[in-house]
Amino acid sequence: MQGGAKMAVATIKDIAKLANVSVATVSRVLNDSNRVTEKTKNIVLAVMEENNYMPNEIARSLSKRETNTIGVVVPDINNPFFGKVIKGISSISDKEDLYMLLCDTDENEEKELKFLDMLVRQRIRGLIITPTMNNDEFNPEYMKALAKLNIPIVLIDRDVKYSNFDGVFSDDIEGSYQAVDCLIKEGHEKIAIIAGPITSKPGRDRFRGYTKAIEMNGLAVDDKYVHYGDFKLESGYELTKKILSMKEPPTALFVSNNMMNLGCIKALAELKLEIGKDIGLIGFDEVEMLEIMGINVSVVDRPMERMGVRAMMILKDRLENPKVKEEDVQRIILHPTLKLRGSEKKK
């Protein structure tokens, strides 16, 4: 019933013929050039309408030697952080008629490289990427892979060492500093950190904020309270159990990312420890659900959606005005804010 069966799709040529004009003219109305009479324009438009003409962007891209797709590469689409970031990106890209080729690397370097390869072949115009953590070490191969793309690249959240790509980051040192400083001001002295991999910039920075706060308050970092996880839930869970079974357990925990924070909360629940009473806690990154469910956990809150927005704005800018000098880098650092909900309290 609905529509012809396998009738070949109309091309610009068909339209030209039916409208009694040249293909150039059709192309012109397509591109909204003003160099065409209102009258012929309307005729062409009508013919297009009638024949349900749908310009072929592939042909267009080839001819213009430029697509209107961008690549978006994230490590895990199920991490709420990236969900938000993507929302932010598309809120801008939609308006710019730029479309998103989405790649989920699963925190897997090999996959990431494969995706990058694919994305070049697809001739994406620009790339927004949060590199896999493993790539954080100085990695010439990886940098080469990115450079080979030869298109504007905007980093989000994670940096590529010794590179100078544009990027949107958050001031994690500051965020962590505030969190730990707050715990100290609440009276906690034995504060453990569940840190991320020191091989990643966020991991390092959040750890640095921790040490900074402790030292600025005239205390000393106690190695036995420093534990490294991998930013995943499981490690937050395990480390929390481990930490709380110490002879002299800390009175507060600073957990440096959302997933580990969830693991930590799970462990705390199992240990029947009441947050903000039996144990102080501040996490890094908001987890909407927690608040929704009335679980009051204080966190260092980053403007996630905004990070996506800013990244896309930089990319858009680059697309319009290519980077001229190597030094001319746009690195935006957004500031987190401390969201206090009581879990920082000391009994």
Add this chain to the structure above:
Amino acid sequence: MQGGAKMAVATIKDIAKLANVSVATVSRVLNDSNRVTEKTKNIVLAVMEENNYMPNEIARSLSKRETNTIGVVVPDINNPFFGKVIKGISSISDKEDLYMLLCDTDENEEKELKFLDMLVRQRIRGLIITPTMNNDEFNPEYMKALAKLNIPIVLIDRDVKYSNFDGVFSDDIEGSYQAVDCLIKEGHEKIAIIAGPITSKPGRDRFRGYTKAIEMNGLAVDDKYVHYGDFKLESGYELTKKILSMKEPPTALFVSNNMMNLGCIKALAELKLEIGKDIGLIGFDEVEMLEIMGINVSVVDRPMERMGVRAMMILKDRLENPKVKEEDVQRIILHPTLKLRGSEKKK
């Protein structure tokens, strides 16, 4: 340092020249045709390597009149359900060298239509879509928009009325039936439902499961316990408060989607009602976080990732073997399972 500046990208022509062969030959090694000597093949490959040749998929697509991208259209990427679904899709598409143009419609019909338009222009090979709810009413316009695509379409979760697209759904009637039946068996007699919009199939089906369970147990549906929300958090929250302020409040709640369930839990927390004690509760759709955080809420659990996987498998199949007859539709219905965690209990 890394790589030439703005040297034009190598084309098949360049490679041909450098390798002293024709473009046809280069194209053949590109497509791994066996109609080329091992020797020449190696030469060509070497030249490609040297010059960092990256085939232009755009040109390729135009020439073959077929791209290798698919469209994935979801209503909200921040809903964990779709996050999982997307994971499922890409677990298959990655292997098939099919890439995802992702569109987040924000449950907005207009946006959706715009995306569909864009996707045809991009000449995607196939589409996996969860239509916006507003489209659930018989909507000839919308059906036309989909039909116009003239490519394989696989629906996920939400149906398009009077259409016969392939799709992957869940047996929501059964799932809801089980949930409510379970509540009854636990001794609850006054069970309220926070239903979804009856304009959506999931909304309707989940409501039907509710009535079915009640009637099959020889009870009668009491209208005052039936409340309609919009599948969003806020409405779950509001309705819960409303329901529990009734003169004769129910002893149990069946909440028919994950977001409203969260809202409900939030409200319950505020009302200081202990779930599974002061009030019975079963939700629809797992929310990982809940379990993680030790909030024991029983739910009707659907195989989300699997739904994505199956959808992509159908699409792959369609791409390889186009649908022949109109009647030859693949509609998969996956079965939910009841995950009991105690919240269904009656004090």
Add this chain to the structure above:
DNA sequence: CTGAAAGCGCTAACAG
């Protein structure tokens, strides 16, 4: 096995 040449659907000079 390899090359020449036409063409995919559109854009962009260049004429007129």
Add this chain to the structure above:
DNA sequence: CTGTTAGCGCTTTCAG
């Protein structure tokens, strides 16, 4: 303002 024509980078007959 409009038409002609030469590509964009690749695939695919059709000869050889």
